[in-house]
Amino acid sequence: MLKNRVGKISWRARRFFVNLGYRFRAIGIPQTRARRPSTTLLVFAMMFFVVFILAGGVFDILETPLALLPKGSGWTFVYKGSISIQTLNESILAGLLYFLGVLGLYLLLRSTRQVYNPRQAYITLILGLMVTLIAVYYCTSFLSSKIGY
Numbered sequence: 001m002l003k004n005r006v007g008k009i010s011w012r013a014r015r016f017f018v019n020l021g022y023r024f025r026a027i028g029i030p031q032t033r034a035r036r037p038s039t040t041l042l043v044f045a046m047m048f049f050v051v052f053i054l055a056g057g058v059f060d061i062l063e064t065p066l067a068l069l070p071k072g073s074g075w076t077f078v079y080k081g082s083i084s085i086q087t088l089n090e091s092i093l094a095g096l097l098y099f100l101g102v103l104g105l106y107l108l109l110r111s112t113r114q115v116y117n118p119r120q121a122y123i124t125l126i127l128g129l130m131v132t133l134i135a136v137y138y139c140t141s142f143l144s145s146k147i148g149y
Helices: 002-018 020-027 039-054 057-063 088-112 118-147
Strands: 069-071 074-076
Touching (some): 039 057, 057 088
């Protein structure tokens, strides 16, 4: 007897909630649908997060590094001799170089998608390759100056 009552209650509850959307629509309350976030926005947020981590953003937050270091001939922002310590300006420069590298790789990807416009594809390919190579060159020279070569 109790099992039969529980079955009726759950059937009535199910019916009530199924018809709830229709009831709200009938009295003039608009339906709300779950909105999906933009994939472009998600990709930009993910790339920003990756560049932030790679550039040393966590170190900047936890250690509060200096922006400039005094040197005998003036001021510098590169902490030479150690790759585990950096200044705030160093991490900003590294982040900009990483962003340029990602931008160059994105331009390379865009050039492969422009099949029907070969002139635009070649220009985008050359521009993307140049930006990527410049970013890689400056990243390696920045790292070698930090190590002390």
